[in-house]
Amino acid sequence: METRKYLAAYGYMALWIFLSAFVIMLNKYILDPKLGGFPFPLTLTAAHMLFCAVVSWLLVKVKLIDAPAMPSEVYFRCVLPIGALFAVVLWTGNAAYLYLSVSFVQMMKAMMPLLVYTVGTAFGTEKWCVRTGINLAVVVAGVAIASYGEVVFVLVGAAFQAVSMLSEATRLTLVQLLLQGRGIKLNPITTLYHVAPVCLMFLVLPFAWLEAERLMSQEWKVGPGLLLLSAAAAFALNCSIFLLIGKTSALTLNIAGVAKDVMLIYLSMTLYGSVVTELQVSLTQPEAVLITTSS
Template sequence: MGAMVDQQGKAVIIKNTMAAYGYMAVWIFLSAFVIMLNKYILDPKLGGFPFPLTLTAIHMLFCAVVAWLLVKVKLIDAPAMPSDVYIRCVLPIGALFAVVLGTGNAAYLYLSVSFVQMMKAVMPLLVYTVGTAFGTETWCVRTGINLAVVVMGVAIASYGEVVFVLVGAAFQAVSMLSEATRLTLVQVLLQGRGIKLNPITTLYHVAPVCLMFLVLPFAWLEAERLTSQEWKVGPGLLLLSAAAAFALNCSIFLLIGKTSALTLNMAGVAKDVMLIYLSMTLYGSIVTELQVLGYAMALCGAYYYNLKKMQAAMAAAEAAAVKAAASSDGGAQQTAAKLPGAASGNSSSSLQQQQQQPLLRGDPEWQQLLPQVRDKALQRQV
C-alpha cells in the first residue's frame, strides 16, 4: 500500500513538473514571438509601420477589452479598487507603464533585437537600485560590486555594437528605468496596502489608464503621419501582435506558483540568448566578439545577484517556517491543556503529551508545514 502511495506521489510530482516546464516553454515562445513580431512591424526596413505609440495603444486597447470580459464573465476575480487607491496608485503605475511600452517599442526603430536584449541584462540590478532609493531594498557593498560588473558588461557590449544609435539606446534606457520604477511602485503602493494583482487583473486596472496616457503623445507625434502615410502592415498583423501580447500575460499568469523565481530568471536568460540568435538569423543582426564578452560578463553578474537574492529569500522562508512550527507547537499545547481530563490522570494525558512534542525537521507534520509556509514567505520576499 505504501509503495502504491509513493508511486502515485511520484507521478503527481512528474506531472506537475512537466506542466511547469510546458508553461515555461509557452512563455519563452510567446515572449520571443512578441518581440520579434514587434521588431518586424516597427522597423522601417521590414514591416514599415514606424508608429510605436500606435502599436502600444492597440495592445492596451485589446488587453483592456479582453481583461474586462474575463472579469465580467467571472473567469478571473479582480479585487475591489477604492477610488483613493486608484488615484494614488493605479494612475502613476499606468502612466509609467505607458512610458515603458512606448519607449521600449520606439527603441526597435533604431536598435537590433540582439542589442536590446543585451541592454536588458542590467534590469535586475536596476530594479535593486530603484528599490534602494525607495527604501524597499538595503544597499550593500557586495551588490554594488555586482552592479558594477553588470554595468561594465553592458558598456562593453554597447561599445562593440556595430550599429549603435544613441537615440535608440536612450529610448531603451528610459524604458528600463521606468519599468524598474513601476515594479517598485507596485510593491510600495499596492502590495504595501495588501492589494495583490496577477497579470490579468493588472491589465484590467492598468491597461485603460495606460491607454489614456498614450492618447496625448499619440495625437501630438503620430496621428497626422498615421493618417497621411500608406501602411505596409495590414490590420491583421497588428491584431495578431496584440493577441500575442495578451497571450503572453496569460502564460505568466499560468506560470505563477508553478516554479521558482530563480528558474524563471534562468529561463529568461535562455530566452534572451535565443532572441539574440534569432535576430542574427532572421534579421541579419551583427553580433561582435566584444559584444559576446560584454554580454557574458553582464550575465554572470546578473546570475550571481539573482542567486544570492534567492538564497536570502530561502533563508527567510526557512526562518518563517521554524517560527510557524513553533507557533503551531504552542497552539497544540494550549489546546491539549483545555482537553477534558487534561488535569486528571486518565488516558487523555497521553494525547496531551503527544501534542506537546515539538515539531522536528524529520517529522511528517514538519514536512507538510514547511512547503506551505516557505511558498508564502517566498512570495513576500521575491
C-alpha cells in the same frame, strides 16, 4: 510542497520567456520600415493596450473573472503610476527598435536586474547585499563595453531604451508592491482590468500629437491580422508578467530575462541578420552566468 513550488515558478518563467521573445521578434518585424513597414510605435502600443483593456473588461463583465473593488488610495498611489510608467515603457521600448537591432537592445537589457535591484532596495522589496551589488555592477561594465563594440550604434535609440528600462524597473517594483503588499487579491486579468485603461489614457495624447496625422496619410504594408496577433500576444505576455511577479518577484523576472536576452540575440542574428561582434558575443554569456549565480 517545496519541489512543486519551484517547478511552478520555473513553468511561469518558461511561459514568460517564450511569450516575451515572440512579442519582441514580432514587434521588430512590424515596426521595421524594411520589413513590416509600420514605423508607428505609439500606435502599436496603444493598440495593444486597447486590446488588453477590452478583453479584460469583457471577461469581468461576463463574470468569468471577479474584479475586487480598488480603494481610491491604492488606485492613485499604485495603479495610476503603474499605468503611466507602462505607457512610457511600451512607447520608448518599441521606439528603440526603429533605431537599434534586437540583439543590441537585449544586450542593454542585461542592466535590468541591476536597475530592478536598485529600485527594489529603495522601495523596500529587496535587501541590499554588497556582493550582489558588485556582481551586478560588473554586468553594467560589460554592457558599456558591448555598446562600444556595437557596429550600428544610434544614440537616440539607446536613449529611448535607457528611459524604457528605468521606467520598467520602477513599474515592476510597484507591481510587486501592488500584488503582494496591499492586501488586495488580484490575478493577471484583474490587474490588466485596472492598469490597461490607465496606460491607454496616457498614450492617447502623445499618439494624437506625434503619429495620428502620419498614420492617416501614409500607406503601410502590415495587415490588420498581424496587428491583431501582436495585440493578442501582448495580452498573453502581460498576463504572464503579472503571474510571474505575483508568484515570485520583480527581480526573479529580470534574472530569468537574461536567458531570454541571450536567446533573442542569436534569434536576431539568424532571422534578421543582426551584426554582432566577437567582443559582444564574448560578453554575453558571462553576464548570464554572473547574474544567475548572484541571485
